[in-house]
Amino acid sequence: MQSFTSLIDTVRDRLYRLALRMTGDGSEAExxxxxxxxxxxxxxxxxxxxxxxxxxxxxxxxxRAIDRLRSRKTRSSYERAAAPGEACDRTPHRLVETEDTLHHIRRQMEKLPLDQRTVLQLREVEGMSYREITEVTGLKMEQVKVYLHRGRQRLRELLVKEKIVER
Amino acid sequence: MKHAQATELIERYFAGSTSLEEEAALKAYFRNGDVAPQLQHYAPLFHYWEAELATTAPPKRTAPVRKLPRRLLAVAAAILLLLTVQFVHRQQAPDVTGFPVAQRQPVDWSRHEITDEKEAMRFLKKVLKNTSENLTKAPEITIRELREVERILD
Structure with missing residues (x-):
């Protein structure tokens, strides 16, 4: 049986990545x-x-990340309203050639609905099986498959729109 | 993996019908760098998944500490209080025969600061409760004292 301390050492980064991609905020993820x-x-x-x-x-x-998102829902809407627009002085074509590409993909990820984004994160980054994803998210197996499919499609559409990828 | 196989897999990938093993093979294909020209534009997406995996948690703030039994904490707090009172008392009553008179060292209260959030909340509640009780008592004491004055005057 693994000790709790060694368990934390192996899983801490994964927990942080999940929280980070769900909340979109490093300190909140911490x-x-x-x-x-x-x-x-x-x-x-x-x-x-x-x-x-x-x-x-x-x-x-x-x-816990969902709880956080719920509690800051109102605050975030005010912050978004007050925040300046997404300034980007590069053309989509140039973006492909720069190091900003990964950052730009992340921004497109953030545009996905929370469930799709979470399922994508768990599958693509953490390499989790459908069954494991159902355990973590509480979603049904079919929902996980649908969200994964829709998430990939939607991400491709967003990236095509931004000319990061082509059809 | 051959380019034709990768092309077939990428379609199934976006259709959501690839297995974990196939997805791992697809990621390895893009990681390898020898990518078919018609698939080249998907490379950033797969590089993104790889880069995401490199995201790590910031260094630990503090290690979780196992909570001590309450009774032990109460005893420790009592001892700490006694020591603090004794220390303050000593500081306030310096040896008059001492020469030159040493400058009294201020008490470093930050050493006794409560850092545990729950403990702080508990302490605050207790203080507020005591304050509230004493505030309630004040009018009673005043009335009692006034009656005593009246009795003496009579």
């Missing part, structure tokens, strides 16, 4: 991970006996 690890620490004896402790921690992270 808070989410800290909350999850503290809760986990208090229930460590129980957690290390689970079949898949990393999946449990990912699920906790997913839920």
């Amino acid at each position: 808070d989410v991970v800290q909350d999850v690890l503290l809760s986990g620490w208090q229930r460590q004896d129980e957690i290390v006996r689970l079949d898949n402790p990393p999946a449990w921690l990912m699920k906790m992270t997913h839920n």
Whole structure:
């Protein structure tokens, strides 16, 4: 049985990436991970006996991130209204050739609905199976497949629109 | 992986019908760099997935600490309070025979600052409760004292 400390060492980056891509904010993602690890620490004896402790921690992270998003919903709408527009002085064609491309793809990712973005993150980056994604997100298997399909399609459409990729 | 196979896989990938193994092979194909010209424009997307995996959490702020039993904490707090009172008392009553008189060291209260959020909240609630109780008592004491004055005057 893996100790809780070594479990944290192996899973911490994954928790942070998930929280980061869900909340879109580094410090908020850190808070989410800290909350999850503290809760986990208090229930460590129980957690290390689970079949898949990393999946449990990912699920906790997913839920905490959603709580955060709900609590800041109103605040964010004000911030977005006050924020300047997405300034970009490069043409789409030039973007392909610059190092900003990855950053630009990230911005397109952020435009996806939360469920699609989360499923894409878990599948494409963390390499999780459909079953694992259902455990983390609480979605049904069919929903996961649909969100993944729609997420990839939507991302391709956004990237085509920005001329990052072509049809 | 051959270019034709990659072309077929990329269509299935966007249709959401590839397995994890096929997706891993597709990522390896783009990572390899020898990409068919008609697939070249998908390379940034697959590079993005790879780059995302390199994102790591910032260094740990503090390690989680196992909570001590409340009774032990209460004893520790009592000892700390006694020591603090004793320390302050000593500072306030310097040795008059000492020469030259040393400048009194100020108490470093930051050392006794409560850092645990829950503990701070508990402490604040207690202080507010005490304040509230004392505020309630004040009129009672005043009335009692006035009656005592009246009694003496009579």
